Amino acid sequence: MKDVTIIDIARKARVSTATVSRALNGLPGVSEQTYKKVHKIASEMGYRRNDVAASLVKRQTNTLGLIVPAISNPYFSSLMVAIKKRTLSFGYKLLICNSDWDVELELKLMKSLLERRVEGILLYPCKPVSDGRYDSFESPILVFGNNEKDGFCRAYVSVDNYKTGQLAVNHLLDQGYIKPAFLGGNVASLSSFYREQSYRDVLKQCHVDVPDSFSCGGKYSIQSGYERTAQLLEQSDVPDSFFCANDLIALGCMTAITEKGFRIGADIGVIGVDNVIYSALPQIELSTVAIPIELMGLNGVDVLLKLIQEENDENDKTKQEKERSVRDSIILLEPELVPRKTTQRAVL
Amino acid sequence: MKDVTIIDIARKARVSTATVSRALNGLPGVSEQTYKKVHKIASEMGYRRNDVAASLVKRQTNTLGLIVPAISNPYFSSLMVAIKKRTLSFGYKLLICNSDWDVELELKLMKSLLERRVEGILLYPCKPVSDGRYDSFESPILVFGNNEKDGFCRAYVSVDNYKTGQLAVNHLLDQGYIKPAFLGGNVASLSSFYREQSYRDVLKQCHVDVPDSFSCGGKYSIQSGYERTAQLLEQSDVPDSFFCANDLIALGCMTAITEKGFRIGADIGVIGVDNVIYSALPQIELSTVAIPIELMGLNGVDVLLKLIQEENDENDKTKQEKERSVRDSIILLEPELVPRKTTQRAVL
DNA sequence: GTGAAAGCGCTAACAG
DNA sequence: CTGTTAGCGCTTTCAC
Numbered sequence: 013m014k015d016v017t018i019i020d021i022a023r024k025a026r027v028s029t030a031t032v033s034r035a036l037n038g039l040p041g042v043s044e045q046t047y048k049k050v051h052k053i054a055s056e057m058g059y060r061r062n063d064v065a066a067s068l069v070k071r072q073t074n075t076l077g078l079i080v081p082a083i084s085n086p087y088f089s090s091l092m093v094a095i096k097k098r099t100l101s102f103g104y105k106l107l108i109c110n111s112d113w114d115v116e117l118e119l120k121l122m123k124s125l126l127e128r129r130v131e132g133i134l135l136y137p138c139k140p141v142s143d144g145r146y147d148s149f150e151s152p153i154l155v156f157g158n159n160e161k162d163g164f165c166r167a168y169v170s171v172d173n174y175k176t177g178q179l180a181v182n183h184l185l186d187q188g189y190i191k192p193a194f195l196g197g198n199v200a201s202l203s204s205f206y207r208e209q210s211y212r213d214v215l216k217q218c219h220v221d222v223p224d225s226f227s228c229g230g231k232y233s234i235q236s237g238y239e240r241t242a243q244l245l246e247q248s249d250v251p252d253s254f255f256c257a258n259d260l261i262a263l264g265c266m267t268a269i270t271e272k273g274f275r276i277g278a279d280i281g282v283i284g285v286d287n288v289i290y291s292a293l294p295q296i297e298l299s300t301v302a303i304p305i306e307l308m309g310l311n312g313v314d315v316l317l318k319l320i321q322e323e324n325d326e327n328d329k330t331k332q333e334k335e336r337s338v339r340d341s342i343i344l345l346e347p348e349l350v351p352r353k354t355t356q357r358a359v360l
Numbered sequence: 361m362k363d364v365t366i367i368d369i370a371r372k373a374r375v376s377t378a379t380v381s382r383a384l385n386g387l388p389g390v391s392e393q394t395y396k397k398v399h400k401i402a403s404e405m406g407y408r409r410n411d412v413a414a415s416l417v418k419r420q421t422n423t424l425g426l427i428v429p430a431i432s433n434p435y436f437s438s439l440m441v442a443i444k445k446r447t448l449s450f451g452y453k454l455l456i457c458n459s460d461w462d463v464e465l466e467l468k469l470m471k472s473l474l475e476r477r478v479e480g481i482l483l484y485p486c487k488p489v490s491d492g493r494y495d496s497f498e499s500p501i502l503v504f505g506n507n508e509k510d511g512f513c514r515a516y517v518s519v520d521n522y523k524t525g526q527l528a529v530n531h532l533l534d535q536g537y538i539k540p541a542f543l544g545g546n547v548a549s550l551s552s553f554y555r556e557q558s559y560r561d562v563l564k565q566c567h568v569d570v571p572d573s574f575s576c577g578g579k580y581s582i583q584s585g586y587e588r589t590a591q592l593l594e595q596s597d598v599p600d601s602f603f604c605a606n607d608l609i610a611l612g613c614m615t616a617i618t619e620k621g622f623r624i625g626a627d628i629g630v631i632g633v634d635n636v637i638y639s640a641l642p643q644i645e646l647s648t649v650a651i652p653i654e655l656m657g658l659n660g661v662d663v664l665l666k667l668i669q670e671e672n673d674e675n676d677k678t679k680q681e682k683e684r685s686v687r688d689s690i691i692l693l694e695p696e697l698v699p700r701k702t703t704q705r706a707v708l
Numbered sequence: 709g710t711g712a713a714a715g716c717g718c719t720a721a722c723a724g
Numbered sequence: 725c726t727g728t729t730a731g732c733g734c735t736t737t738c739a740c
Contacts, residue, residue, distance in 0.1 A: 295641075
């Protein structure tokens, strides 16, 4: 059951492979007649184009890579959907990878994508790339979620993580909570880092003092949020509110609170980050800080595509021009507070 | 910035490309010395293997394709995660595609995957493949969610959709609800079809009569569930319970019920299908019929891999043996009722 | 242990 | 409009 190739078609159609190639690709310079003949024979023989061979000779795969830390997290689902849509509209294929918050795996995936000759990579790193682990990678790479410019020039699309934390903690304080705890996400992640930073800063500014144990890292999952909250609520000194590094953690947090017999909002406030679709459900009504994730995705694709474009035009360009290339661009989007029931002290 | 190839390495190391290839791939027949030399030079020159070229000559890509109808649906997220893990453990790469419930797009994706020479495809079709639209595809294909054997031999991994519906509707009736409505999913989908079928059958068996308007199709989304429920609750004759074709629909359904001022469970019962992670949250406590989706994924990969294996061994095999190949295999998994609060008439 | 040579299936000048 | 030719970068016999 050997695959049929354009050679087989050429033989049968009594033309050259070049002509077959042209006809099959709809390129100019083929008579109506041969065009039809070739296509007819091709479909008769059940020909299926071999993209691998085409990619090799054309030296392009028309493919982008995307790496996210957790494919099943609805936040990243939204990102994937947005990116998928955008890349598709530009005629690019997308290779989706899941790093599972594992830096080693992430590195492997990066290499693998490059070996497969993707034209560019959209990377949502599991920890800041400022350690320089990708500095030697020459291909176009767009990094999500970093909001600092580090040594190597690279394009970023991110949200203001520090401000995100400020919005959340200030809201908690505004609502009359006085002992907020912080449930971080993956310890290494930049977003979690900045959110904790702002948590500490805001508390200090407002002269609010809480035990160190109120701030703890973990995983960005419901389970992790549940476990950590349950533990904190066991202690003698109990927090009166939780700032969770994402909505999943907050969901787990709420479960633990409910189980312990506290009333959410009235007794203990909860606020998350992301504004995942499930947070808006009337049974949940989770207060949160919304991240414009779809927008990040769209922007990311656009910037990456520009990056690729530049790469291709590299020859006809002065060094001067290169300086203000998009390689150094940082797009920083704004988070937005979405107050809901879980931070409402009294039912009005 | 031309890529460095094994030719460059060979030249620099003063060996042949064959030797470089062997060394880089860790194949036997290379002296310790040359092995080291080649690797050293390779990393010095920043060599990056070109998988496209390797795939072409080896005629294998070590890649599987996966097509799901909705990448952001948590049900499919779970499937993807399970499949990803399994394929990775076998050293296969995975190409994930989103058909967006669009048959045309699905077909395109199938073709595209084949052109990229994936070795096999895991397909969760947006509508039954019994229309024969893939009968001419010769590559190994594993179909999820079909539970009937159709004309063409093909391997299936599915859940008993009919039984799923029976479990749900019987549970509703058992709990004392007497006017269940059915909120279907994507009209064309087999799962929705069977679930509606069983809905009708069970009602008939139990001599329960409901208006035709109680059964309606839509999309497998929160939004769609919300809209349809809101509409049904406007009518004079109101259902006292909802059997939703999946949990997302049920979530939207619950929102609408709450908004209208009904109490979930006490006034109106709701049951979904899938047992998505969010359904278990204490604020939700959605009764549902659990589908062993991870298991489906694992089984799917295993069967597909066997299929591929067979394909390769095809030469040394009699026709007799082919008859009982896995090509015809159907794996049918069991759904399981998970009763929770949303179908509890009275608070005990 | 190593090299020479023949492709994998397709595209892209360059001629005609 | 069509054919010839020369690869794309790598693997793999088959000799040596």
